[in-house]
């Protein structure tokens with residue numbers, strides 16, 4: 667009977683330890699999850715900055731085209747008045763050619779102006795879309811962070827209770843069998859869970875086969891036995907075999 671009590675004490679300690687591990691694991695991951703979400707918003711902000719830069723660059727280029735057109739038109743006016751000051755036919759024609767060349771440039775620059783203007787409109791559309799997405803993402807992340815932080819606080823609260831529960835279970839096991847508690851701690855450092863049921867003639871922790879003789883001894887609770895392959899504490903669970 668006392669062996670059974672010891673095993674039960676180990677089982678209860680393990681139950682609390684597993685829940686502590688689970689909650690601590692969750693709380694360890696939460697800051698990282700929050701960081702990842704924040705980074706995805708940062709990436710969107712970078713994209714938005716890039717689009718804004720692109721827009722400014724295009725505006726600069728478009729306005730440059732406008733300045734060019736004005737300059738060409740001024741040059742054309744000058745050439746036109748120059749025509750009055752020449753007497754030779756060749757000179758006159760040369761100026762006319764020059765005017766034609768400038769008019770072509772005006773046309774080209776005007777076309778480029780329109781193309782850039784359209785591109786700017788397109789980028790502005792993308793910027794508006796990105797801003798809306800960013801706003802939505804920001805709202806979602808605020809909600810996410812709040813939820814996660816609340817979850818963390820709840821887990822902390824549960825953990826506080828579990829830590830004192832664990833202390834009680836440890837004291838109990840210590841009083842029953844301090845060597846067993848130390849062995850439990852040693853196994854737990856390497857393997858968790860520490861206790862493994864025998865399922866289908868194998869250790870449920872590592873699935874190594876357990877000799878029939880050993881199974882009998884475990885069933886009869888002659889001692890506390892350990893898996894020879896993974897060194898977990900093995901125990902007999904009535905259900906695990908009779909259900910088959």
Ligand SMILES: [Zn+2]
Nearest residue numbers: 869872893896
């Ligand atoms: Zn094992």
